[in-house]
Amino acid sequence: MKKAEIKIFFERLLKEFPNPKCELEFINPYTLMVSIILSAQATDKGVNKATAALYKQVQTPEQMLALGEDGLREYVKSLNYYNNKTRSIIRMTEVLLKDYKGQFPKDLEELQKLPGVGRKTANVFLNVAYGYPLIAVDTHVFRLANRLKIAPGQTPLEVEEKLKKVVPEEFKPIAQHLLVLFGRYICKATHPKCNVCPVRDLCPYSEKIL
Numbered sequence: 001m002k003k004a005e006i007k008i009f010f011e012r013l014l015k016e017f018p019n020p021k022c023e024l025e026f027i028n029p030y031t032l033m034v035s036i037i038l039s040a041q042a043t044d045k046g047v048n049k050a051t052a053a054l055y056k057q058v059q060t061p062e063q064m065l066a067l068g069e070d071g072l073r074e075y076v077k078s079l080n081y082y083n084n085k086t087r088s089i090i091r092m093t094e095v096l097l098k099d100y101k102g103q104f105p106k107d108l109e110e111l112q113k114l115p116g117v118g119r120k121t122a123n124v125f126l127n128v129a130y131g132y133p134l135i136a137v138d139t140h141v142f143r144l145a146n147r148l149k150i151a152p153g154q155t156p157l158e159v160e161e162k163l164k165k166v167v168p169e170e171f172k173p174i175a176q177h178l179l180v181l182f183g184r185y186i187c188k189a190t191h192p193k194c195n196v197c198p199v200r201d202l203c204p205y206s207e208k209i210l
């Protein structure tokens with residue numbers, strides 16, 4: 001897609017999703033990080049269902065350690081890989097308190113030093129918590145970047161680097177949410193809804209599937 005088309009693409013997406021935001025529910029940066037870790041290979045809806053009860057009791061790192069690994073597991077056992085996620089969250093919380101006085105570093109590389117926090121998680125966190133103009137490449141973003149030839153790449157990192165260059169500055173803080181919402185509800189992995197797609201005229205993929 002050409003630069004001018006990419007701008008039109010995001011303008012149309014914003015019209016379609018006028019209030020783009022992360023669909024995970026959270027109370028503060030700490031609970032946001034917990035929800036993001038829980039959301040791997042799980043739906044936001046499923047995570048929100050599990051955390052609704054959890055966050056009534058736990059909102060801080062200290063409260064999480066008081067709850068403990070067994071206690072946390074009970075709240076999240078409906079989610080995929082809940083054992084690993086529980087372990088990661090407790091370990092991340094221990095390091096956060098010990099090395100960072102309970103405050104998340106506002107730096108992409110530094111954040112990734114926390115157990116269980118990879119590049120995608122760190123990007124989502126900094127974008128949602130503090131509005132940093134970062135784009136996390138999840139399964140939706142990776143698929144759309146390649147399918148629509150916005151930022152084709154073999155790896156998430158390659159796509160992320162290309163997106164940094166081609167997404168117009170004004171859309172960077174919300175590009176992540178727009179792409180995820182578009183991928184989740186319209187340009188799905190299988191059976192994309194081309195008949196109601198607002199960017200069909202810009203899409204190099206629709207021709208192939210019609």
Ligand code: SF4
Binds near residue numbers: 188193194198204
């Ligand atoms: S036309 Fe279809 S394949 Fe292309 S962006 Fe729209 S939904 Fe996706």
